[in-house]
Amino acid sequence: MAAPRVEDALELLARASRLEEPFEELRALRLVVLALPSSALRERAPEFPLPGLFALMARGGSEQISLCVSILERFLQVMDPLYVIQNFGEELQKGLFHPDDSVKILTISQVGRIVEDPEAVREILNTPELLRQVIYSIAGEKIAVAKEAIKSLSRVAETPEGLEALLAGNLLVDLKNVMAKSDIIRYRVYELVIDISSVSADSLNYCVNSGLISDLIGELTGNDVLVRATCIEMVTSLAHTHHGRQYLAQQGIIDKISNIIIGADSDPFSGFYLPGFVKFFGNLAIVDSPQQICEQYPAFVDKVFSMAESHDPTMFGVAVDTLGILGSNVEGKLVLQKRGSRFQHVLNRIGHQAKNAPTELRVRCLDAISSLLYLLPDQHTEDLLGMTESWFSSLSSQPLELFRSISTQPFPDLHCGALKVFTAIANQPWAQRMMLASPGFVEYIVDRSVEPDKSSKEAKYELVKALANSKTIAEIFGNQHYLSLRAYLREGPYYVKAVSTTAVEGAE
Template sequence: MAASIGSLLAEISGVEDPIEELQSLKTALLSIPVSALRDSVSGQRFDVIFSLLDSNEREQVELCVDILERILMALSPVNVVQNYRVELQGGLTHPKETVKILALMQIGRVVEHPDAVTEILNNHDILRGVIHCIGEEMSVAKQAVQSLSKLSHSKPGLDKLFQSDLLNAIKDVMATSDIIRYRIYELLVEISSVSPISLGYCANSSLISQLLSELTGDDILIRATAIEMVTALAHSPHGRQHLSQQGIMDKLSNMIRGAETDPLSSLYLPGLVKFFGNLAIMESPQQVCETYPAFLDKVFEMALDPDPAMIGVALDTLGLLGSTVEGKQILQKTGKKFKAVLLRMSKHGSLGATNLRVRSLDAISQLLTLLPEQQTEDLLALTESWFQLLSNEPMDMIRNIITQPFPELHCSALRIFTAIADQPWGQKLMMSTPGFMEFILDRSTGQTKEAKDGKFQLVGTLAGSSTAAEILGSQHYLRMKTYLREGPYHVTAVATVSTEGAD
C-alpha cells in the first residue's frame, strides 16, 4: 500500500487538474486503518499536497485538507513538527478557514507532546500566528484558544506567553474589537483555572485586572459579558480567593443593590444572580446568603417578576440553592417570603410557557429531594410542608401535569414524585391517593423513551426505599419488583383469540 500511495503522489505531481487523482489518494488513505497508516506514510513526502493548497479551487483545497488531516494524524507530533513546521506556519495565514483549522489542530497536538513542544516554543512566528488566529472566524479562533490553552499547561509555555514579547502580541490582538478582547479573556480564564501558578502569570500580566475593571464599565453589554467571565473564574478555589482579595464579591453585591435605580439592569442582573448562586454551592449557601443578603432578596424579587427571563434565572437559582440541606434551611428561615415564592413557583409549573413550566417543576423537585442520610425528622417535616404548599391537592396537581401531552412536562413532573418517593411521608401520600399506585405501574402512560426511563426511576426509588415494603404493603411492593425486573421498555404481549368458523 505504501507503493500505491507513492505512485498516487507521483501521478498528482504530473497533472494540471489533479481532482481525480486527489480523490483516489483520499480513498486509498481512508481504506487503511489509522493504526496501520503510519507505516504506509512514513518515509513519504507530501510537499505536493501542501503546494496544492495554494489554489482558488474549493474542491481541490478541501480534498487536500482531508488528505493531510488523515496523514498528519497518523504521524507522531515529533514527526509532524520536524518535517512540516514551515507548512504549518503557512497554514495559519491561509485564506481558507479549513486550512487554518488543520494547522491549529496539529499545533495543538505538538504542544501537548513533551518532546515536540520545544520546536514550537522556539518558534516565535508560529506562536504569533496562533495568537493572531484568535482574531479570525469563530471556528478558527476556538481552535487557536485551545492550542494556546494546551501550551500554558507547562511552565515553559507560561513563560513564553506571558514573559516574552508574545504578551504584546496578545495585547495588540485584544485591541482589535470588543469581541476579540473577550475571546482573549476566555483564554485567560481557562489558563487561570488550571492552578494558582497559572493564575499568577495571568494576574501579573495585568490582563486579569483589565477584565475585572470591565465589571463597572459604561457599556452594559460588556459589563454583562464580564460578569460571565468572572463567574467562570470563580469555579476554581484559587480563582475565588483572588476575586475575594480584589474585593470583587462586594463590588458585585453592590451592583445588585444599585440595580434598583438602573433602567438597564435587566441585561446584567441574571448574570449577577448566577454568580452568587454558583458561589453559594461551591462555598456555603449560609455564608453567601448571610454575607450578601442582597443576593437572596433579589432572587425572591425576580421569582415574582413578570419578566420570563428574570423568573427563569430565579427558578434555576432557587433549585440550585435548595438542592443542598444548608440551602433548604436558609430558604425556610425566610418564612413568608419563601412561601410566597413557592406558591408562585407552583403556579408557573401549572400555567404558562412550557420552558418556564419545566424550569419551575425541576426547581421544585430539587427543593424536595433528600438523600437517605439527610432524612432527619426536621428536614422530612420541612419537605412535606413545602409539598403541601404547592396546592390544595398537590398529588392531583402533579399527576394532571403528567397526563398532559407534553413530554418535557411529563418527565419534569415525574421527577417531583421521584423526589418524594423515598421519604416516608411521600410514600404514605402515594398510598392514600386513590389509584396512584396503579397509575405509576401502568406502562401505557408516557410512551417516549425519556418518559419510560423517568417512570422506571420513580418505581426504582420507591422500591429501593427501606420503608417501602412496610408502608406500601407486600402486594404493591412485589408488583414494583416485577416492574423493575422486566425493565423500563417491557411490553405485555396481548393474546389473539380466534373463533372457529369465523370469517
C-alpha cells in the first residue's frame, strides 16, 4: 500500500467540500492526515481549503461533526497560531455557538493555543467578542467545555495585556454576569480567579482590584456552611504561593479561619467545613514552618488532636492525613513530640485503626505512619532516633508483627502500605535490630514469591534498597544477610529465578 501524500489529502478535502454527504471522503481524509508527518502538513498548510471543512462541521450530523473535528484538530495543531487567528477567526467565533460540545472544545483549545503566542495574542485581544464567548462557555452544561474555557482564559491572563483586558476592562462585567447564573458557575469563575492569582503578585493584585477575591473571602467567612466547604479548597490553592500567603496573612484572613475553627465546637454543622479548614492549616504548615504555624495558631493543633481522638471516621481520617503532613519533616516531628503522652495516645489509636478500620482508612493510617517515622540518614541523631523508636513502640504492643501481618494480606494497597512503613524505618539501627530479632523476618524481605503484582514488587524493592544502602546494615544484619540484600538489589524488582528441568528417559 502506497504511503499517504499531501496531494491525497488535498484531493479528498476538495471532493468532500462539494458533496452533501461526504462520509467516505471524510473517513479517508482523517486516515490520511493522521498518517502524514506534521512537518509535511505544516509546510503545505496554506494550500488546504479549510473553510469548506468548517462549513461541513457547521451543518452535518454527529458522525460528520466528529470526523470534521478530528481532521481540523490535526490541521490547526500544526499551523502557526497567528495564521490560524488571522485566517479562521470568524470560523472559531462561530464554533463557540455550535450546539455540539466537541466543536466548542476544539475552538476553545485553539484560543488557548493562540494566546500563548506573543504576536497572535494581540489579535485575540482585538477580538473581544471571541473572548466574551469563551467567558460564557464557563457556564457550559458539559464540564469539559467549562474546564477548557477556564484553562484558555488562564492563559490569556498570563500576559499583562490579557490580564488588563480580562480583569480591568469590559470583560470583567461579562465574568460577573456569568457568575450570577448559578452557584456552580460562580465557583467555576472563582477557580479561574485563583488560577490567575497564583501566577504572580501582579496577577493577584488585578484579581483583588476586580473585587472577585473579596467576594470569595466573603463567602468563605459567611454563614453558609456548604459554601464555606467549597471556598476553603480554593483559598488553600492560593495559599500554596508565597504572595498568596502574604495576602491572606496581611488581610487577617488566616486569623479569621483560625477563629472559625475555635468556634466550630459550638456549631452543629461544623462537620461540613471543618475538614477543609484543618487541611488549609496543614498545607500552610508544610509550605511555611510547622513550628511557626502551630505556635501562631494553637487552635489548629488542638483541633487536629481532638479530631484524631474522635470516633467520627471522616474527622479521624482528616486528622491522620494532617498529622502525616505535619510530621513529614523534622521541625514538624518536634512540634508533635512536644505534645508528649497525648501524641503517644494518638499514635496508639492510629496503630489500632491501621489494623481494624475499613481498608481506605487503614491505607491512610499507613501513609501517615510512614511519613511520621521517616528520617533522612543525616538526621540520625540520638534524640531523633530515640523519638522514632518510641513512636513506633506506641503504635502497638507488637508493632513489627502488626505491620508484618498487614503486609501478608492479599489487598495490594494494604500490602504496599505496610511495606512502605518498613521502608520508612529501614535505615534506622533500632529498626534493623528489631527486624533481625523477629524470626523469619529477614527471609521474608528477600522472598520474591510473596509479591503478587507489579506495585508490590516495586514496594518490596524500595524496602530492600533502603536496607542495603544503610551504613549500619552489614554490621547489624551480618554478612550473609547483607549479601542476600545486595544480590536482590542487583537483580532488580522483577527478577525471576530460572527453573531448569531435566528430562528423564522413560518418564511420562
